Every structure is written in C-alpha cells, then in structure tokens.
Amino acid sequence: MRYIRPLSIEDAAGLLAGSTGTAAILAGGSDLLVRMKGGFIEPDLIVDIKAIEGLNEIRETSEGFGIGAAVPCAVLGESKALKKAWPGVVEAANLIGSKQVQGRCTIVGNLCNASPAADSVPALVAAGAKAVVVGPGGRRTIAVEAVPTGPGKTSLAKGEIIEAILLDRRPPRAGDAYLRFIPRTEMDIAVVSAGVNLTLDEQGRVKSARLALGAVAATVILVEEAAEVLVGSKLDEATLERLAKVCSGACRPIDDKRGTIEFRRKVAGVLAKRAAIAAYKRAGGK
Amino acid sequence: MAGVAVSTTINGDDVEYLCQPDETLLDVLRDRLGLTGAKEGCGTGDCGACSIILDDRLVCSCLVLGAEAEGRRVETIEGMAHGDSLHPLQQKFLEHAALQCGICTPGFLIAAKDLLAKNPDPTEEEIRFGLAGNLCRCTGYDKIVRAVQDAASVMKGA
C-alpha cells in the first residue's frame, strides 16, 4: 500500500488512472477510514488531495461559488457569504456527523460516497449544484445528481476526480433549506431528508422550485412533480398538503435498521412541507 | 509495505516518526509515541474519545492517517495543562465531578476547549450541540455541561 500526496489535480488523476489495484481518494477520510477499519476496503493506493492548490478554497466569483473538493464542511459554515446565499446547503453540510467529523468531511466526499442518505446531497441537488470533474479526458461539468448512480456507486470513470462543486449566484427573493429526520438530535444518519430551493416573484409567489428527497430510494431523488405543485403558490395549506402527498408518493423506500417503508413515506411528506416553509421564509415570503 | 516518514509538531514539540501508510494518527499517538490520553472507543468517529486538535480544527484522530500529520500541528490532552497548573476546563471537570469512569474525559476536554475557543460564551444548548460528538455513558452529561459553563465564565473573567 502506498500513500501519495500529489501537488496538482492532473497528477492526482494520473495516479488514479495508472493504478493497478484498488485506489482511493483521501480528502476528509471520514468515510474512507471507516471502511478501511471495517475491512470493507483495502486500498493499494491512497491519493491525498489536500495538498493540491486551490482545492482547499471557497471561491466567490461573479457567477457564484466554487467549493474546492478538500474544503472541510466546518469551513462552509464559517463562510458568511456562502451561508447568506445558500443557507440550506450550509446547514446540510453542517449536519454531517459531529463537529469532529465536520472538521474533516467534505461535500464532494459526501457526494462520491454515494449514500442515498448523504446529508449534503439533497440540498445540493435542490440548489442545482454542479460538479467539476477532472480526469484523463480533461475537465467537464455535470449536475450533482448525475454523480451517484446507486448506493456506493458513482458515474465517475477510472481516474476521474471531482475538483469542485459550483453553486450559482443567487437572484433576489431566493431561499433554500434542508431538513432531515434522525432519531436522536445529532450523530445519526438521515432516516429521511428533504432539500428545497425556491425563488419568488415580486408578489411572493413561488417562481421556481427544486425539491430533492434523501434516503427514500437508491439515490437522492429530485421530485419534479413537487416543483409543479409549488410554482405559482404562496404555500397555502392546500398546496402544502398536495406537496406532502406528492413527495410521499415519490418515495421508493426500503425497511432497514433506521426506519420502515411507511415511516419514510409519511415523514418525507412532513419534511418536504417543513423545508418548503423554511425556504419560503428565507426567500422573503410571508 | 513501505513506512512513511513524518515530521510534525505535537503539543509544541517537534516530533518525527515512521508509520505505515494505513495507520491512523490515533494508533501512532498511542502505540508509537506513548501518548495514550486519546482513547479508541469506536474507531469510526462516532464517540469522540480520540478527539485532538489538528491545525486548530477539532477532529477524531481515528479518522486521520498518521501520514497526514506531516508538517501540521497536533494538540492532544497531554498538552492541555501548563506544567502542574491545570487548564480551567480540567479544574472545573474535577470540581464538578464531570467524570465518573473518565474514559471519555480527554475527548470531552479537547472538544470543550475547541468549543470555547470558537464561542467563549456558549448557551447550554450550544454546549450540548457542540459536544454531541463526544459520548459519555456514565454522567448523563449534566455535570459535564455545568463544568463547561463554569469554565467559560472563569475564562471570560481571566
């Protein structure tokens, strides 16, 4: 087994592309080291990407934000500008694990671990975030929802690394929110979760909406019908009831140690409503 | 498997060691450097007993590779007191009996130190959520929270 700390993203991609055995990317390590401890993975090569220039930065540009693949989630919470623009994304990132884990974990790692229950992913999907992928074939930008393809599986090819996550600049009257259900108050994996991103028109009606649910299917799902229910409304009682119904109906959950099918269906609707209300308020809706 | 040579700083001292590439920083601290104050309660980042501060960031040392410490600053429980004078948090943990078995105590102290460094005047709720990554099975947390509250007020006055 080798541990290598390359200085450029191209070198990192090259190492991964050229590796013969099991290769793993190390950023925060909060998933990788747990899997190594449990004997679920025995990498022949670990590529630590934290020394690569730029990967530790949150960059604000005229188009929005670029969050480097090695930025710990705790740092997202310390960025006032990011928190103001995308409070839902930041609150989702700051729910992963403990303070200790947040000091290490990254949203790119959370995305690439490809758990349907990943906290930051529904918020990123709702936000319409994009992933910058670097690999042997160069650089490409894809929607974050295109990355996970199933539990533990991604669409990334051998040698490909996500360099950064891109979030758009916010128009006026926009807000996002993320809520998850866990049995305790902290430290759990989401049993169900919902991310909502809204923009309002000048009258306070929903102009555009994206809603994503976590832990209710093999991947995080974008519920297009939910957007249809929300657009044009002011989140009146009837709309929220319809929203809950649509979201519950969109779930394809399983029974497992964290929850039952019935529980996940029901609570997905509840969280969708509550997250929509929170996003609506943040967007300035009354 | 080739060892990795690491130069780092632990509690202000320059330290060099050789470790295996898959060895955690917790194992390096405990088994190679004799710093057994950080404990392994789970090895998966769920209990916080191995908490340390790495470049001013609170982390679980079981989720850090020993190789990653190269060129960085590590703070452990062994560096918390200054000589024979205890840190106010250590003193308040003793006075409030905020420990029973004491296995979680080093992790709690490190996490509480990080918490107060970032938020010198936390509410009870902020303390409780700030320390949620540290499990204690003996105390019910009551006396731990009170000790942190008391230490915060002492440290503000200092």
Place this chain on the structure above:
Amino acid sequence: MNFDPRYSGRSFTSVGTRPIRPDGVDKVTGRARYGADFNMAGQLVGRVLRSPHAHAKIRKIDTSKAEKLAGVKAVITAADLPDLTDGDAAMYDILDNCMAREKAFYDGHAVAAVAAVDARTARQALKLIEVDYEVLPHVVDVDEAMKHTAPLLNDAIFTEGLDEKPVKPSNVTKRTQFGHGDIQEGFGQADFVVERSFKTEQTHQGYIEPHACVANVSSDGTADLWVCTQGHFVYRQHCAQLLGMEASKLRVTSSEIGGGFGGKTHVWAEPVALALSRKAGRPVKLVMTRDEVFRASGPTSATSIDVRIGARKDGTITAAEATLRYSCGPYAGMWAEIGAMTAFACYKLDNVKTVGYEVLVNRPKTAAYRAPSAPMAAFAVESAVDELAKEIGMDPVDFRIRNAAQEGTRSSYGPVYGPIGIGPTLEAAKNHPHMKAPLGKNQGRGMACGFWFNFGGQTCTDLNIGMDGSVSLAVGTVDVGGSRASLSLVAAEELGIDYGQVKAVVADTSSLGYNDMTDGSRGTFSSSMATISAARNAIKVLRERAAQTWDIPVDDVIWEKGHAIAKGEKYGNLAALSLKEIAAASGKTGGPIAGHSELVADGAGVSFATHICDIEVDPETGSTRVLRYTVVQDAGKAVHPTYVEGQYQGGAAQGIGWALNEEYIYGKDGRLQNPGFLDYRIPVCSDLPMIDTQILEIPNPNHPYGVRGVGETSIVPPLAAIANAVSNAVGVRMTHIPMSPPRILAAIEAEREG
C-alpha cells in the same frame, strides 16, 4: 474481630462533603491508564475470529495456513482451552462462550484466535483460518424461541421447575415462581382489572472503553493479567479455573475502568489472551473492537411480559400477576427469575404471583446490566399501574402511595422489609415542583417507581498508617465511579483526620484478600463497611501505642478527632497524642500500624426510587424530546453526594436511551445489523436536559453510617416513566420498548385509524 455493623445515629465531619477525587488529576490530564493503555516489552497482538453465523455446527477448523504466516506466534481454538470445569455447568458455559466448541451459537461467537507481531499480521492470519460450518436454523426472538417448532439450541436442556418432568428438550431452561396469597381470590375482590402485554428489546451497557487486557504467562506457570474489569478477583478465579492454574499464581491487576455497568463482570477475551500467551510464550495484548463489543460481549435480555393487576374502587390493589420471559442468549441464566422477583417489589400486596421463564436464543450470552432484569419488569408493571390508576380515576402518584410497601411489608419476592424509601420517594415526588409545572401542547408527564435489592458480599480492606501519619487505604472493590473518594472520606471520618491525609488505591489480587466484584451497587456499601472496620482496628492499635507511651491501661485511652486522649482527671497533665505523633514513634513502639478487615457485608439495604419526566412528541414524525427529568432516590446516607447524584443521573440517562432508541437489531440471517455507536443510538449530549436529583437519606440499619447502595436503582424507573409520559402525550398506551419514532408514529396512526 467483633465488628458491629449496626447503624448508630451520629454527626459527620468528612462524610457528606464533596472533595475532589484522588484519581481525578490523572484522568483530566490523560495519564490514567485504562485497559488498552498498558504495554509490555515483546508483546504480541491478539485477535479473535468470530462466527458470521447465528447458529452453526463447527465441523472442522484448519489453522495450518495461518500458523505458517510469517509473524504469527500462536493460533488457538477450543482445543487449546480444554474442558477443566469438572461438571460445573456455569463454568462450562463461560468456557464455551469464550471459545465455541461444537457449535457457534450467535453472530460474533469466538471460534479461534491468533497472536502475531502486529495487528496487520494478526488480521491476515484470521483470514487464513478455514472454518467448515454447517449452518443451522436459528431463532433470536424470545417468544419465537419458546414455541415447540423453534430450532433447538441445546437438545440436552429440559425445562427445570415444572410440576411434571418434561419429556422433550426445550429452549426454556427454567421456570421460577414467586409470590404469596391467592390471586384468584384477589382478582375476585377487584372492581377494576388491567391486563396488558409488553415487549422490550435487547440493549447493551455501552461502556465507552472496549474490553482490553494484557496477558503474560511465564514458562514457570505463573502469570500476570492487566485488565479492565469490575472484579479482578473473580476474573482471577475464572481464568485460573479455565486454564488449570492455581489462583495464587495468577496476579490480576485491574486497570482504570472505562465503564462497566455490569458488562465487565464476565470474562470473554481474558482466558483467550492467557491461552495465546501460554502458547506463544510471550505477552499478548487483546483489545476488542467496538464491533466485537456489541456482537460478542454481554447485552441484556430481550423480554416479553404479561401483567394483570386488579384493584378496588378505593384504589387498593387486590391482586397482581406477571409472566416474564427473558432471553438468556445461548446459555442458561437467571434473568427472568430476577425480573420476577423485582416486578412488584414496590408494593404492599396480599395476593401476588410472578412466573419467570429463561429462554435460550441465538444472541450473545446475556450479561448483567445495572439492576439487571429489573427495568423491563418495572416498565411492564408501572405501565399497567398507570393504566389502572386511570381506570379508577386516581392520580397515579396517590394510587402508588396508597399501595406502597413499608416497613414490615412482606415483599412480593419473600423477605419482610425493614425501613425502606418507597413511600418517602413518592411523597417527595408528589411535593416536587416538577409535578406542578405546566405542560404545553403535545407534551406529557410520566412517573414511575423502581426497586433494586443491592448486594453486600465478601470484602477485604487494608489500612496502613505511614510513619508520616498519612494513610494508605488498599481496597479490593474496583472503583467504577468515584468510590476511592468515598472510601477515603470514610477512613478520614473514622480516624478523625483530613480527607487529604488518606490515599485510596485498588490493590491487585496478590496484595489483598478476596473481594467480590463491584456489582449489586456494593462498592461503597461493602468497602466502606470494611474500611470502617479496618480503621477501627487501626484505632485500637493507635490507642495501644499511646497507652504504651504513657504507660497507662489501654482502656483509659480514647480516640477523638484524630487524637489519642487519656481519659479521666488523673491523666490531666497528659497532652493528647495525634495520629501523626503516634505514627512517627511507631518504629519504637512495636512497628508499623495498620488495620485490616475481612468480612461479609450483609444487610445491604434495599433501594427505591421515583422518577418524573416530561416528554414532547412530534405527532407528525413520532420524534420525542425529553424536556425535564427528576430523580428522587433513597441513598441511606450519601457519603459523597456529588457522586451519588452522578449515579442517579447516569442511570437515568441510560434508562432514557433504553426507553427511546437503543436496541439490538437482527437481520433475517440472524446477524446483528447495528454493531456500532452510529446505529446503536445511546443518548448524546444534545438529547438530554439537565437531570435533577433529590437524595433522600433513610438510614440502612445494617451499616454503621446507614449507607445503602445507590448505583443501580436509577436505571429501573426510566423505561416506565418515559413510557407513561409518551402515552400521556399521544393518548396511546406504548407497550414496546424502545419507543423509537417509527413505533410511536405507527401507534399514533393506528389509533387515528381506529
């Protein structure tokens, strides 16, 4: 020695104060050494291979490949731990649990072990061991296991305690029964009868420190064992017996212990580590992973309990009956028996009957967990008591006060009570401001009572007075939560000196006589009794030395406030001699001064508590929040009140976790799904409120200071108190613990749909 343990009312100087514990500084600086913090030169790493099957016959184990791996120094199987138990069934079960012999009985059961130069080599070696299993049908549910159609774990087990000797083997190892009176007649007198069935899931003690030990067996047959344990003397006995050693040749040192709660009263890895060391000829360190702790060390019983209680309109209980089925894991236990004894212990009953069934299942061997078996029985009984109070239309506290046991009551398990605290804790709860605090929407209040026997047992203490007048106190009960502070206070109290002059240590098995382990809430009760006795013996010597110095009869010397005083006017010119002065002269007056004590601490006073809690339930998700929690408990006499509070709070917190979220979850394959702190959800700091405590002191007549054990009772009421609070909040009786959000939501929905 004629030691009189009876209580005598007295005032205290040291006892009842709250000094800093003697082991505190080491624990806040990271210097205290726990099980895994000790190393020996040349030590090997031990690892255990565990069954992935819930139930399987072990046809063959081939260790040859593992033995050939470079760096492997020993590989052992059951063949290296031959059966030396000589017909002792309980010891045989311990042996079989440490290393499976013919069958693996649960997911995680040890089948082989290796010692190698490092962890990586040991891990690789485990992969090279080939075990040929014949997978058998399994059963993990306690009710399923009782059915005639259930897979049998052990076809040599025939249920004991039945009127007729059974002809077929069964998973039920034993039936026990307790009670008195005539319940048929009692139910005949009842105006109201409540009958309910309850289930509780299996939980783990959840100590943060995994089991860890370092074993060193020498070629001369002597051995050392460093280990985190609640009872190093018992570990010595068990290990010595299983390995065929003389007890005195095995020195066991108890490390600092990172939590036990009953779970470190049983050997698991220690005999294995010793066997590995013996075979390898080198020290072996064996530390369990968290996964192994959950899969292979002792959880509680899962239970299924039926309760029936009847009462007259005036609120008097006329009859009470319970049937309790407790899982034991794969080996016989007495868990249902204890449950059956404790179930109705809080009440004064003319007609009561409880029946317990011990049930074998393919889960780890059940181990003690803080007041073992009592919380589940209390959950069932106290839930039914609340229901009955509601049916009668009485306040639940008043109903309990009316039926509370008192001095002279014949307990439901047999003995007649002396002075007890159930009535006073109920009265204190009734008058507590918590009871009158307003509740909001979706909030409910619940209360419940709990009982625990407490235990005394064999105890031995040495008290040595140094020539500088400082006192070394060597105790043999492991300090699990601050007892070195309490025992130092007791020594200081008796000797009339400062707490700071006493230093208490836990002595190893070669330095002190036998002590039972720290269980049954006996640590402070029994060792304080032995410390008082040892101190009184030392005082006798101190008086003799003073008498010798003064050349007067010893009967004329009294001991007061740390000084020998010559009694009577004729000695008016003799200045009192301090302990320090007498100690300084000891070399010339007869040598070292010490007091010893070996006794059986009988008469541990029974303990009662009443808990109150407020819970808020989110009716849309079934999520719960503990808003407020109050513990009222009788301590007899609180030696160090802060650590008594700590015991109350800690037990309550564990009970809250049990009530709401903790449970072993098995898959259809019989494998444990949640062997980690991520999905075995013990309460985190943000889950809990402050836990208020009220210490009552109803002296135990069988202890010089009136001390009762305090450690365990606090985990007994929470399951029921929270169940009553949740039931009151949602308007549905909760009958299945833990009340996880899916269970609560399902109960609410079922009620809504009628």
